[in-house]
Amino acid sequence: MTILNIEQYSEFGVDAEETKVPIDEEELVLDNGFVVPQINSFGHTFRDYDAESQRQEGVENFYRTNHINQTYDFVKKMREEYGKLDRVEMSIWECCELLNEVVDESDPDLDEPQIEHLLQTAEAIRKDYPTEDWLHLTGLIHDLGKVLLLPSFGELPQWAVVGDTYPVGCAFDESIVHHKHFKENPDYNNPAYNSEYGVYSEGCGLNNVLMSWGHDDYMYLVAKENKTTLPSAALFIIRYHSFYALHRSRAYKHLMNEEDVENLKWLQIFNKYDLYSKSKVRVDVEKVKPYYLSLIEKYFPAKLKW
Ligand SMILES: O[C@H]1[C@H](O)[C@@H](O)[C@H](O)[C@@H](O)[C@H]1O
Numbered sequence: 001m002t003i004l005n006i007e008q009y010s011e012f013g014v015d016a017e018e019t020k021v022p023i024d025e026e027e028l029v030l031d032n033g034f035v036v037p038q039i040n041s042f043g044h045t046f047r048d049y050d051a052e053s054q055r056q057e058g059v060e061n062f063y064r065t066n067h068i069n070q071t072y073d074f075v076k077k078m079r080e081e082y083g084k085l086d087r088v089e090m091s092i093w094e095c096c097e098l099l100n101e102v103v104d105e106s107d108p109d110l111d112e113p114q115i116e117h118l119l120q121t122a123e124a125i126r127k128d129y130p131t132e133d134w135l136h137l138t139g140l141i142h143d144l145g146k147v148l149l150l151p152s153f154g155e156l157p158q159w160a161v162v163g164d165t166y167p168v169g170c171a172f173d174e175s176i177v178h179h180k181h182f183k184e185n186p187d188y189n190n191p192a193y194n195s196e197y198g199v200y201s202e203g204c205g206l207n208n209v210l211m212s213w214g215h216d217d218y219m220y221l222v223a224k225e226n227k228t229t230l231p232s233a234a235l236f237i238i239r240y241h242s243f244y245a246l247h248r249s250r251a252y253k254h255l256m257n258e259e260d261v262e263n264l265k266w267l268q269i270f271n272k273y274d275l276y277s278k279s280k281v282r283v284d285v286e287k288v289k290p291y292y293l294s295l296i297e298k299y300f301p302a303k304l305k306w
């Protein structure tokens with residue numbers, strides 16, 4: 001793995017002198033590959049939900065409301081309602097531009113408009129996997145479901161759109177961020193939903209598991225129903241990229257089937273770029289736009305139902 005040197009830290013808007021991260025000469029960047037930074041734009045390690053920072057309190061409040069309200073019944077209703085895709089017609093790129101307006105309150109590592117995050121992710125992947133164009137496009141679109149926050153998509157509250165996701169209908173795993181707030185979720189004390197398996201069975205496959213409602217499952221539905229030609233690994237990445245309890249903490253493995261195990265390998269590759277590309281360094285949208293438009297044309301119809 002490559003790490004940042006002093007000059008590169010300041011590119012990330014952080015005072016390098018203060019970070020005191022030991023620099024191993026041999027690990028300095030020698031190629032043009034993506035560099036995993038050790039700290040985020042606020043001077044903390046990534047995904048530190050307890051670090052005292054300007055974002056900590058807002059993020060914890062976000063998770064409190066999220067954990068109280070995401071119940072099995074709520075998720076079922078939302079999936080049925082939003083699965084109709086009868087709200088808007090537009091292209092993938094138009095949707096990317098809408099994300100100019102969106103800032104994610106659940107994220108301790110980023111307070112930039114989401115379009116930056118889409119391009120940062122896609123461009124970081126492109127550096128290390130130049131020939132996997134499907135993965136570049138997956139980076140670009142993985143968070144488009146955040147348009148659910150906007151008025152024409154129902155203006156859902158942040159807790160029903162962003163943040164990490166997890167299964168509903170079985171016990172909430174301890175590794176989920178700010179787990180303690182689940183105590184106020186009605187499903188927490190419901191014996192039908194609070195055992196290890198709950199309504200599921202061993203190896204039933206994630207496709208049969210209801211996930212907390214948000215941008216991931218929504219964008220998966222959009223891509224699938226509009227008949228994208230992206231490979232199944234791309235759909236899996238889009239659908240489960242916020243499922244950190246699985247792809248980082250290895251919880252809920254007992255629900256996976258063989259296909260999930262295969263797809264998880266790509267999700268883990270993807271996560272490195274989704275998480276560690278978050279920075280204050282902006283991508284020049286106009287410069288990269290023609291490339292991404294060509295990928296959109298290859299894998300999607302011109303207009304999609306949302
Ligand atoms: O706060 C973030 C953000 O909402 C991301 O889009 C999501 O994928 C992550 O899981 C979450 O931690």
Ligand SMILES: [Fe+2]
Binds near residue numbers: 142143241242
């Ligand atoms: Fe996301």
Ligand SMILES: [Fe+2]
Binds near residue numbers: 121274
């Ligand atoms: Fe993301």
